[in-house]
Amino acid sequence: MRRLFYHIILQLILSTAFGQINDIPGARITDSILLDEISYFIEQENKEDANYFKNGMGYLILRALNTHKQPGKDKNLPRTFTLNVQYIELEKLPQLPTAFTKVNSRLILIYLDHTTDFITFSGSKRKTKKLSRLIDAQLPEKKTLKYKTESGEKIKLTNFSESRVRLHGGIRIEIFEDGSVKRSPQGYH
């Protein structure tokens, strides 16, 4: 009961002093070029997958590949990102994201690849539950199917859902110092 009390107090604090906190995304991308590229990608996916992605299924993974650029150096080195559509649950992802955000109402998980040098993400289920719920909302509803076989055996299939995987989609985005952008399909690389 004591734990419950503390949780209630916490909720009160969050919903009063910081009324918007529960709605704050984990991150906000403010790079306008990158935002334009993400919007374009979403638009293209809506056209190509009118039955599924356009209807709100799936989320994006944005990966920043070379954010090691140092101030005043590497001016000709483009900032490089990959962008992919995914339909996988958070629990199955090989690595937890660095952060998440939404662009045009689309959930985006953000990975900053270079941070893996000194950062290990090992969030407990409890602490990633909220993000997990956000992802699950973009996936087909999980169901429990109960059957009885001809021999009378009762079978219960738990967490059964439409299962989709992506094969060789996604794009690679290179943003150069002068603002020019090179966009290319990832293919199988």
Add this chain to the structure above:
Amino acid sequence: MKPPYSVPLFQEEYGVFENLIIISNSNYDEGIVFRFTPEEKWYANHYSPQGLTNYSGKLQVLNLAGEAMISSVYEDGKRVSTDNLRLSEEMCETWIDVEMTVVNTPDGNSYLTELTWTEYEVCDDVGGGNTFPPPTPLPEGPSGGAEAPTVGIQLTEKCPEGAIMSADGCECEHGEDDMGVCLPPVNPGTKPIYEYSNKCSGISSIWSNYPNNEVAGYVTTDGQLLVIDILPYNGGNTYGTYDFNGVTYYPFPDNTGPPSGTYQGMLHERGYYFIPVSASVHTHSPCRTDGTNGVSHQVGQDDLTRAASSPNINHWAIGCNAIGQFNSTSTNFFNVQTGPLSSTCSSIQ
């Protein structure tokens, strides 16, 4: 008290995400987001020669779910007040002290280069077990519950939507949820486009007949091949698997008819076929023109996630005179074998 922890920061990291700095490390089991408000002030300070030394505003420390753990107010670069909002799992109140390090570079700019934070925990000294009330039993649905209704009663009743009458009473045509409510039909997959009782014949066939496509399929546990999708070079969606009782199945609805082959361990229950599979396969056709053998490059992001979504089976890519296995934990192919498919395909299982 945990020891102070510092991390180096790279300018580009918050150049992209502006007022956000996202940090975590193995000492902390969650990501931490530092959010500065007002943003305008942060931008101004970020790019000014003074850097953050005169920063005035609020610093919020959020967890990955966007919940505030701490909120500090700064005036002229000095922290003047802190509200700690976070309670840990052990009912401990957590206080975080954050220090920022700024360096001035020869080009006149200042950059935040290091964050140091110290975490203090003040815990309750009273234990106390869980006293949550026991869960309320779920109501029984039209066909759920411990006991099936008797035939006599059910025959005089109309079955609810989605249910059909059987000798045991109303039963949901496409299964039911935990509340006993009938579910609509789902479309978990598609009937295989082609089926090959000999996997090697099948793999050779999809490689030879679709040079301009990426072809995806599954090898069944009894050594047959299901071809489920033929996609363009730039990829697309295909269907995944379902794990049940330690077996990975390829499921698809039976309204398009049964598979042409027979498969050991296949389930056919209430509108669905479940075929046990041991491996996924797909072609890397572009290797015909890109100068690689199709499995010598790094494993692509979608392939990594595909492997992660079906962790209990093997995953193979068919390249040019080479095949390779991949999983979700490495960006390199392994078990790479070269030679004609006729000699290497037996390894695919």
